[in-house]
Amino acid sequence: MKAKPLIEHFETYLPFEEAEISLIESRISRRKLKRREYIMTTGDICRHYTFVVKGVLRLYGIDPTGKEHNILFAAENDWIADITSFHDTKPGKSNIQTIEPSEIIQIAQQDLYHLYINIPKLDRIFKVITEEKYVELQNRVFQNISSTAQQRYSYFYEKYPHLASRLPNTQIASYLGITPEFLSMIRKEIILGK
Amino acid sequence: MKAKPLIEHFETYLPFEEAEISLIESRISRRKLKRREYIMTTGDICRHYTFVVKGVLRLYGIDPTGKEHNILFAAENDWIADITSFHDTKPGKSNIQTIEPSEIIQIAQQDLYHLYINIPKLDRIFKVITEEKYVELQNRVFQNISSTAQQRYSYFYEKYPHLASRLPNTQIASYLGITPEFLSMIRKEIILGK
DNA sequence: TTTTACCCTTAAACTAGTTTAAGAAATTAA
DNA sequence: TTAATTTCTTAAACTAGTTTAAGGGTAAAA
Numbered sequence: 001m002k003a004k005p006l007i008e009h010f011e012t013y014l015p016f017e018e019a020e021i022s023l024i025e026s027r028i029s030r031r032k033l034k035r036r037e038y039i040m041t042t043g044d045i046c047r048h049y050t051f052v053v054k055g056v057l058r059l060y061g062i063d064p065t066g067k068e069h070n071i072l073f074a075a076e077n078d079w080i081a082d083i084t085s086f087h088d089t090k091p092g093k094s095n096i097q098t099i100e101p102s103e104i105i106q107i108a109q110q111d112l113y114h115l116y117i118n119i120p121k122l123d124r125i126f127k128v129i130t131e132e133k134y135v136e137l138q139n140r141v142f143q144n145i146s147s148t149a150q151q152r153y154s155y156f157y158e159k160y161p162h163l164a165s166r167l168p169n170t171q172i173a174s175y176l177g178i179t180p181e182f183l184s185m186i187r188k189e190i191i192l193g194k
Numbered sequence: 195m196k197a198k199p200l201i202e203h204f205e206t207y208l209p210f211e212e213a214e215i216s217l218i219e220s221r222i223s224r225r226k227l228k229r230r231e232y233i234m235t236t237g238d239i240c241r242h243y244t245f246v247v248k249g250v251l252r253l254y255g256i257d258p259t260g261k262e263h264n265i266l267f268a269a270e271n272d273w274i275a276d277i278t279s280f281h282d283t284k285p286g287k288s289n290i291q292t293i294e295p296s297e298i299i300q301i302a303q304q305d306l307y308h309l310y311i312n313i314p315k316l317d318r319i320f321k322v323i324t325e326e327k328y329v330e331l332q333n334r335v336f337q338n339i340s341s342t343a344q345q346r347y348s349y350f351y352e353k354y355p356h357l358a359s360r361l362p363n364t365q366i367a368s369y370l371g372i373t374p375e376f377l378s379m380i381r382k383e384i385i386l387g388k
Numbered sequence: 389t390t391t392t393a394c395c396c397t398t399a400a401a402c403t404a405g406t407t408t409a410a411g412a413a414a415t416t417a418a
Numbered sequence: 419t420t421a422a423t424t425t426c427t428t429a430a431a432c433t434a435g436t437t438t439a440a441g442g443g444t445a446a447a448a
Contacts, residue, residue, distance in 0.1 A: 035416095061336050069340040071332060084329050120314055127321035130328055135278050137331040138265060144338040145371030146263040149405070156301050168425060177339030182405055182429055343435070362395060377434055378397050392447075398440090406433070414425070 002030040005053045006105050009077055020119050022078045027111035030092035032095040033102045048106040052078050055102020056163070058171065059094050070175040073099075073163055079129065099171060149178045150186045196298040203271055207245045207319045214313050221305035227296045234290040240279035242300040246272050250357070252365065253288050264369040267293075267357055271380050273323065276347020293365060343372045344380045 001007075005023040010016060016024075030053070033039070040046050042062060050057070055074045059082065060068045071094065074080035085092025086109065107115070116122050143152050153176060157164045164172065173183040195201075197219040200244025204210060210218075227233070234240050236256060244251070250269045253276065254262045265288070265334070268274035280303065301309070328353050338345050347370060351358045357365065367377040 043243065061340065063340040067340070069336060070233065071336055071339075083325055083332075087325065087329075116318075120317070123314070123317040123321055124310075127317055127324060130321060130324040131277055131281065134324055134328045134331065135281075137335060138277075139330065140339065141334055142263060142265055142332060145265075145369070146257040166362070170425065175339070179406055180426075181407080181428085188427085190391090362396065373436055374396075375398085375437080379435090382397085390448085393445090395442105395444075397442080400439095401437085402437090403436070404434085407431085409430095412425100412427075414423100416421100416423075418419095418421075 001025060003028055003105065005077070006051050006107060009051065010122075013128060014121050016119075023118060024115060025114055028105050028107050030103070030105045033104060035098055035101050037106070038095065038097045039106075040085075040092065040094065041084060042093055042095055043091045044085070045089055046082035046092050046094075046096075047089075047109050049079060049081045049086070049112060049124075050074075050096070051105040051107075052076055052080065053103040053105055056099045056166065057096055057102060057104075058099055059096050060174070061093055062095070066097075068174060069177070070171060073160075073167070073171075073175065075147045075163060075166075079133075099167065144177065149176060149182060150189065152176050153183065153186050154190070195219060196240065197222055197299065199271070200245050203245065204316075204319060207322060208315050217312060218309060221309055222299050222304055223303050224299045227292045227298060229292055229295050231296075232289065232291045233298070233300075234276060234286065234288065236287055236289055237285045237342070238279070240276035240286050240288070240290075241283075241303050243273060243280070243306060244268075244290070245299040245301075246270055246274065247297040247299055249292055249298075250293045250360065251296060251298075252293055252370070253290050255288055262289075262368060263371070264365060267354075267361065267365075267369065269357060269360075273327075293361065307373075326356045343370060343376060344383065346370050347377065347380050348384070 003021070006028065006031040007016060007021055007024065010024075033055070039048075039050060039057075053076050054076060056073060057080050058070050059072050059074075059080055060070045062068055072080070080096055082092040082094040082096065084090075085094070089109070116126075145156055148153070153172070156172065156176065169183050169187075170180045176183065178186075197215070199216055200222065201210060201218065202254075204218075204259070226245070233242075233244060246268050248270060250267060251274050252264050253266050253268070253274055254264045256262055266274070274290055276286040276288040276290065278284075279288070283303070310320075337349055341349070350366065350370065363377050363381075364374045367374040370377065372380075
C-alpha cells in the first residue's frame with residue numbers, strides 16, 4: 001500500500017477506518033526523486049502538498065540580489081509546500097528541491113479538497129499540524145531577533161540533531177541567515193569551548 | 195450582542211446560522227483592558243484564545259539576559275495566544291500585554307473544544323487562519339535571514355502601515371530585532387533618501 | 389502645574405557578521 | 419581510479435549593528 005507511511009503519520013493524530021484509508025490511497029501519488037531534483041521553482045503554481053517518506057528537501061527563496069535563503073527543511077514524516085501559492089493557486093516565489101535522493105507522497109489540490117469534504121477529521125488534523133509548524137516558526141523568529149548566530153546554531157543543533165549532522169554546512173548557514181565562513185568560525189569556537 | 199465582531203470575523207470565512215451564533219455567544223467573554231495591562235505572563239498557562247475588538251496587544255519573550263523581544267502584535271480583528279502553552283496546557287514562556295487601552299473577546303480552552311465539536315466548520319476556519327498566520331511568519335523569517343535592518347523596517351512599514359504609525363519605535367525595534375538607537379538611524383537614512 | 393516617566397535622537401567606541409581570496413578535503417561523475 | 423565539482427576552512431579587511439552615554443521632547447500622573 002503506497003499510502004502506508006502517510007496513514008501512519010495521520011494516525012499519530014486520530015484513528016482511521018478502512019474506507020477512509022482506501023479513499024486516501026486513491027487520491028495520492030508516490031514517487032522517487034534524485035538528488036537536487038526540483039518539485040517547484042519560482043513562478044510555478046504549487047499544486048501539491050508533499051509528504052516526505054525518505055530523504056530531505058529544502059524550500060528556499062531568492063533575494064533581490066539573487067542569493068538563495070533556506071526557509072525550511074523537511075525530512076522523513078514531514079510536510080513541504082509553498083502554502084501561499086497552493087492556497088491562492090497563483091505563481092509562488094519559492095523553490096523546493098531535494099538535498100538527498102528522496103521518496104515523497106503528494107496530494108494534489110483537488111484531491112486534498114475532496115478528502116477534506118469526505119473525511120472531516122482531516123480538517124482537524126491539518127489544523128493541528130499547521131499549529132505545530134506555526135509554533136516551530138515562532139520559536140525560530142524569537143531566536144532570530146534575540147540571539148547571536150552562535151546561539152542560533154546551537155539551538156538548531158540541539159533541536160534538529162538528525163538534520164544538523166546530515167546537511168552540508170552551507171545549507172545550515174543559509175537557514176541560519178549567516179555565511180558559511182562565519183558558521184565555520186562559530187563551529188571552531190564551540191569546539192574550543194567558547 | 196457581545197460576540198458581534200467575532201461573528202463578523204468568522205463570516206469572512208464561512209456563513210453561520212442563528213443556532214451556531216447563539217452557541218458561540220454563550221461560550222465567549224468580552225472585556226476591556228487598560229494600557230499596559232497583562233493577560234498572561236511567563237509561567238502562566240494560556241487558557242484562552244484572545245480576539246482583539248479594539249486596541250493593540252503584543253506577545254513578547256524574554257531572553258536569558260532579561261531583555262524583552264516582541265514576537266508579534268495583534269490589532270483589531272486579529273488573534274493572540276501562546277499556542278504552545280494553550281495546546282499542551284502547560285506553563286508558557288510568553289507575556290501578552292496591551293500597548294493601548296483595548297477591548298477583547300476571549301474563548302476558554304474548554305469552550306473552544308466544545309465549539310469545535312458542535313460546529314465542525316470552526317476546525318476548517320481555524321485551520322485557514324493558522325495557515326494565514328503561518329505564511330506571514332514564514333515571510334518574516336525570510337526577511338530576517340535575507341535582509342538588512344533597513345529593508346526589514348521598510349517591509350514592516352509597507353505591510354503593516356496601521357501598526358507602524360501607531361506603535362512606539364521602541365516596540366517596532368524590538369519586533370525587528372534591532373536596538374531603538376539603530377532604528378532611529380535607519381529612519382533618518384530613509385528620510386534622507388538612502 | 390509641576391514632576392515623573394517614557395520615548396526618541398545623536399555620536400563615539402565597540403563587536404558581530406560579511407566579503408574576498410586562496411587552499412585543503414571530501415564527494416560525485418566519468 | 420582519476421578528474422571535476424562541491425564543500426569546508428582560515429585569515430585579513432570591511433560593514434552592519436550594538437553599546438554607552440548624554441540630552442531633549444512629550445505625555446501622563448500627582
